[in-house]
Amino acid sequence: MNDKKTFYITTPIYYPSDKLHIGHTYSTVAADTMARYKRLQGCDVFFLTGTDEHGQKIEDKAKEAGVTPKEYVDNIVAGIKELWKLMNISNDKFIRTTDGYHEKAVQRIFEKMYEKGDIYKGKYEGLYCKPCESFWTETQAVDGKCPDCGRPVYKAEEEAYFFKLSNYADRLVKYYEEHPGFIEPVSRQNEMINNFIKPGLQDLCISRSSFKWGIPVPVNPDHVIYVWLDALTNYITALGYAGEDDSLYKKFWPANVQLIGKDIVRFHTIYWPAFLMSLDIPCPDKVYAHGWVLLEGGKMSKSKGNVVDPVILAERYGVDALRYYLLREIAFGSDGVFSNENLINRINSDLANDLGNLLSRTVSMVEKYFAGTIPAEREASEYDANLIDTAKTAAQKAQENLDALNYSVALAEIWKLISATNKYIDETTPWILAKDESNKAKLANVMYNLCECLRITSVLIAPFMPATAPKIREQLGIEKDFVWDEAFTYGERATYSVVKGEIIFPRLDMQKEIEELSAASGVKENPLKEEIEGIAKIDIDEFAKTDLRAAKIIDCFPVKKAKKLLQLTLDVGTGENRTVASGIAKWYKPEDLIGKTVILVSNLKPAVLCGVESCGMILAADAGEDDVKVVFLDGVPAGSKIR
Numbered sequence: 001m002n003d004k005k006t007f008y009i010t011t012p013i014y015y016p017s018d019k020l021h022i023g024h025t026y027s028t029v030a031a032d033t034m035a036r037y038k039r040l041q042g043c044d045v046f047f048l049t050g051t052d053e054h055g056q057k058i059e060d061k062a063k064e065a066g067v068t069p070k071e072y073v074d075n076i077v078a079g080i081k082e083l084w085k086l087m088n089i090s091n092d093k094f095i096r097t098t099d100g101y102h103e104k105a106v107q108r109i110f111e112k113m114y115e116k117g118d119i120y121k122g123k124y125e126g127l128y129c130k131p132c133e134s135f136w137t138e139t140q141a142v143d144g145k146c147p148d149c150g151r152p153v154y155k156a157e158e159e160a161y162f163f164k165l166s167n168y169a170d171r172l173v174k175y176y177e178e179h180p181g182f183i184e185p186v187s188r189q190n191e192m193i194n195n196f197i198k199p200g201l202q203d204l205c206i207s208r209s210s211f212k213w214g215i216p217v218p219v220n221p222d223h224v225i226y227v228w229l230d231a232l233t234n235y236i237t238a239l240g241y242a243g244e245d246d247s248l249y250k251k252f253w254p255a256n257v258q259l260i261g262k263d264i265v266r267f268h269t270i271y272w273p274a275f276l277m278s279l280d281i282p283c284p285d286k287v288y289a290h291g292w293v294l295l296e297g298g299k300m301s302k303s304k305g306n307v308v309d310p311v312i313l314a315e316r317y318g319v320d321a322l323r324y325y326l327l328r329e330i331a332f333g334s335d336g337v338f339s340n341e342n343l344i345n346r347i348n349s350d351l352a353n354d355l356g357n358l359l360s361r362t363v364s365m366v367e368k369y370f371a372g373t374i375p376a377e378r379e380a381s382e383y384d385a386n387l388i389d390t391a392k393t394a395a396q397k398a399q400e401n402l403d404a405l406n407y408s409v410a411l412a413e414i415w416k417l418i419s420a421t422n423k424y425i426d427e428t429t430p431w432i433l434a435k436d437e438s439n440k441a442k443l444a445n446v447m448y449n450l451c452e453c454l455r456i457t458s459v460l461i462a463p464f465m466p467a468t469a470p471k472i473r474e475q476l477g478i479e480k481d482f483v484w485d486e487a488f489t490y491g492e493r494a495t496y497s498v499v500k501g502e503i504i505f506p507r508l509d510m511q512k513e514i515e516e517l518s519a520a521s522g523v524k525e526n527p528l529k530e531e532i533e534g535i536a537k538i539d540i541d542e543f544a545k546t547d548l549r550a551a552k553i554i555d556c557f558p559v560k561k562a563k564k565l566l567q568l569t570l571d572v573g574t575g576e577n578r579t580v581a582s583g584i585a586k587w588y589k590p591e592d593l594i595g596k597t598v599i600l601v602s603n604l605k606p607a608v609l610c611g612v613e614s615c616g617m618i619l620a621a622d623a624g625e626d627d628v629k630v631v632f633l634d635g636v637p638a639g640s641k642i643r
């Protein structure tokens with residue numbers, strides 16, 4: 001990140017189609033932590049979040065609910081704003097893509113690109129479902145049917161406007177090369193180049209006439225602007241770009257960092273910079289794609305009924321505990337698994353034991369030994385140097401890691417200081433020192449170092465835990481307002497007068513919490529376990545009815561009319577070959593399969609799949625979100641029975 005005195009950070013703008021869950025909270029908490037950190041460093045910060053409100057999905061949901069799209073989104077957006085308030089999110093602005101100034105600015109942006117020759121009228125081709133008035137792609141349609149209503153779809157085309165994305169391929173690659181750090185983690189950049197740019201960028205359809213809920217295309221009001229041009233440009237329209245007053249734009253653009261989830265990297269690192277290049281304005285310094293908050297059974301989804309509600313957790317354990325857990329548990333950039341058990345463990349060990357206990361022990365000791373105020377006369381101990389060094393290192397490392405958006409590492413570094421401070425109590429044994437009046441100066445020194453370390457901790461955790469930091473400072477009897485650099489001023493404070501307060505993180509009873517949480521949230525603690533345990537049991541005779549055989553793939557080719565299917569010719573050891581159609585084309589190339597031995601369910605009744613008579617089925621595993629792995633056998637002769 002650069003050293004500009006201004007700092008502009010954004011989150012994605014959220015779809016107000018459902019209630020937000022813990023995964024959405026993750027992005028916003030991460031951005032908020034960075035915004036707070038930069039403010040503490042004295043930067044003039046602008047932190048933007050908001051909602052992405054147009055598109056067919058919202059139009060459909062509103063229709064279902066019997067309200068206008070605007071009424072529909074107003075209701076959900078109010079809930080989102082409440083959630084950010086609860087989570088202590090310090091955004092400077094909340095943009096809604098239905099805000100009038102945004103809509104006008106997007107139209108001006110469209111016109112600018114159109115005048116430049118980057119937008120042209122063409123034809124959008126897809127699979128169309130007439131009753132739903134929806135276009136679908138080949139992969140979205142299910143066996144040639146509409147995924148929404150199940151009725152047949154047919155090939156259709158509609159007039160649409162296109163953005164000349166194909167013209168920007170070389171400029172994008174050059175931009176990435178010249179700006180290392182533009183896309184982070186860097187693996188995402190390779191993904192973009194290899195998966196999207198190298199195979200050839202297609203022009204991008206940026207209008208639709210099959211639905212109405214969107215910003216009208218200025219040169220043709222029968223069309224609405226298709227969502228990504230509308231959505232992405234929020235990052236500049238929020239600052240007044242193409243609006244009446246663009247002073248914020250002049251001050252803050254280009255953004256220092258744009259945080260996004262890993263699923264929307266393509267839009268932010270290909271479409272977005274191409275749009276900006278078309279407008280002749282600079283690209284953001286950095287687009288950082290974080291990973292996903294998953295559950296043990298995989299993704300959170302409303303249909304699985306396993307969406308974790310941040311409101312329940314924040315109200316129960318406090319916002320700071322939740323913020324801490326999210327940023328500590330998951331390495332930013334990677335996926336991480338959320339579980340109630342891990343959350344409670346973290347609260348008990350890191351917050352209640354390590355930090356909370358340290359504060360209450362320290363304050364109690366200062367009260368007990370010195371009636372609340374540490375005397376000025378102090379005598380150093382042999383353990384001080386190590387502790388002071390740890391405090392300085394923690395501040396330095398927390399800063400370095402925050403600068404690199406390594407939130408979890410920054411927290412781990414801060415916790416090294418907390419552990420070292422706890423260890424210092426054990427080393428210096430203040431309760432023994434207190435027994436002898438002649439040790440008064442030594443005891444005062446120990447208390448002073450404990451308070452200094454807690455003060456520094458309060459500064460370092462403040463961006464992460466904005467409500468806890470002032471509570472610590474209050475008990476240490478020091479001012480609530482401070483700057484980041486105060487983490488680097490060990491030993492400059494004259495003394496401390498402490499004021500005992502409440503326990504900042506009470507210990508939780510794991511068993512009780514797990515039970516009550518599961519009941520309150522409806523979230524299954526281990527959905528996979530429950531799924532497996534919930535499956536009806538069969539006896540051995542029933543299983544024996546399934547004939548499983550080793551079969552060798554001797555030929556394999558794609559099924560012409562069905563993108564998902566491969567046709568396999570199998571040697572089943574009988575001298576006669578079998579034909580099986582398998583829906584694995586997305587994961588395997590025919591040449592990777594020929595010669596391999598697989599497991600065949602040989603006595604499955606034949607079925608015709610897209611014109612192929614399939615006599616049996618081969619076994620494969622659902623190996624994760626959208627991943628399938630065929631079960632291969634090694635060194636087993638064709639025809640061998642598997643039992």
Ligand code: MSP
Pocket residue numbers: 011012013014015022023024026027052231232233234260261262263264291292293294300
């Ligand atoms: N509206 C678009 C973004 C437009 S930005 C110009 C969108 N909205 S979203 O509501 O579906 O998702 C918003 C963000 O939440 C995305 O960055 C997405 O990756 C993130 N998350 C949604 N579920 C998530 C998890 N389970 N975990 C972490 N983040 C996830 O996409």
